Amino acid sequence: MMQRQILESSLDNGKLLRSLGARRGQGKVSAGMQRRIDRWRRRLPDLIQPKLVNCMVPLRSAQKGRLYLADGGVFKGPKLARTLRDADTVCCFVATIGADLEAEVQRCMARNRFADAYVLDTLGSLAVESLVERFHLAHEEQMRARGRGVTLRFSPGYCDWPVLEQVSLFDRFGQERPAGIRLTETCLMSPRKSISGVFGIVPHGVDGSVADYNPCRFCTQRNCKARRAPAGN
Numbered sequence: 001m002m003q004r005q006i007l008e009s010s011l012d013n014g015k016l017l018r019s020l021g022a023r024r025g026q027g028k029v030s031a032g033m034q035r036r037i038d039r040w041r042r043r044l045p046d047l048i049q050p051k052l053v054n055c056m057v058p059l060r061s062a063q064k065g066r067l068y069l070a071d072g073g074v075f076k077g078p079k080l081a082r083t084l085r086d087a088d089t090v091c092c093f094v095a096t097i098g099a100d101l102e103a104e105v106q107r108c109m110a111r112n113r114f115a116d117a118y119v120l121d122t123l124g125s126l127a128v129e130s131l132v133e134r135f136h137l138a139h140e141e142q143m144r145a146r147g148r149g150v151t152l153r154f155s156p157g158y159c160d161w162p163v164l165e166q167v168s169l170f171d172r173f174g175q176e177r178p179a180g181i182r183l184t185e186t187c188l189m190s191p192r193k194s195i196s197g198v199f200g201i202v203p204h205g206v207d208g209s210v211a212d213y214n215p216c217r218f219c220t221q222r223n224c225k226a227r228r229a230p231a232g233n
């Protein structure tokens with residue numbers, strides 16, 4: 001079921017074309033490129049093995065740009081801490097589509113089939129993003145039904161949460177390779193098509209605008225690729 005939903009989103013031709021760089025609004029590629037895209041979209045189900053592991057950790061406090069977790073863990077990031085400061089629980093997650101797609105990208109590269117490698121790599125990024133987005137949305141719906149809310153999600157290496165914080169995030173799972181994902185010495189994840197992150201669960205009775213807090217509205221970093229709202233909005 002999860003695989004089918006992820007595929008539906010990843011196979012959205014418009015989203016794929018935008019990710020491939022086709023100009024927004026025009027969304028056109030050559031007939032040859034479209035055939036290439038269609039070929040890899042058909043093969044995608046055989047190349048992904050979606051897995052997601054999560055754990056819920058009560059939040060003790062948020063102060064001075066840090067989140068202090070009840071299990072002793074600390075996450076350091078002022079915007080992260082500001083966004084989750086009214087949460088009572090932090091949902092930590094790691095997700096991956098496995099290593100097969102990545103291996104196929106490498107095979108394409110080795111045969112100088114760079115356009116194939118590019119299309120497949122982009123499909124892989126969309127698939128793992130879709131996996132995480134669906135997980136986050138499912139929690140949002142569940143929490144809303146209980147009068148609670150969820151915050152925006154954050155990943156180490158984005159916004160002001162340093163990539164080295166991966167270590168602290170992975171420690172929360174109490175296992176060396178949650179979802180089969182290994183952390184490298186430089187805190188990158190293997191398989192590469194993996195996403196780790198957190199979001200907060202905001203308790204019943206807290207103003208809904210707290211869950212909707214978005215630091216991007218107040219941020220002046222113009223070229224940030226992770227921006228989720230225009231500044232001053």
Ligand code: SF4
Nearest residue numbers: 159215216219224226
């Ligand atoms: S634009 Fe948003 S995601 Fe980017 S640094 Fe600013 S607050 Fe963080």
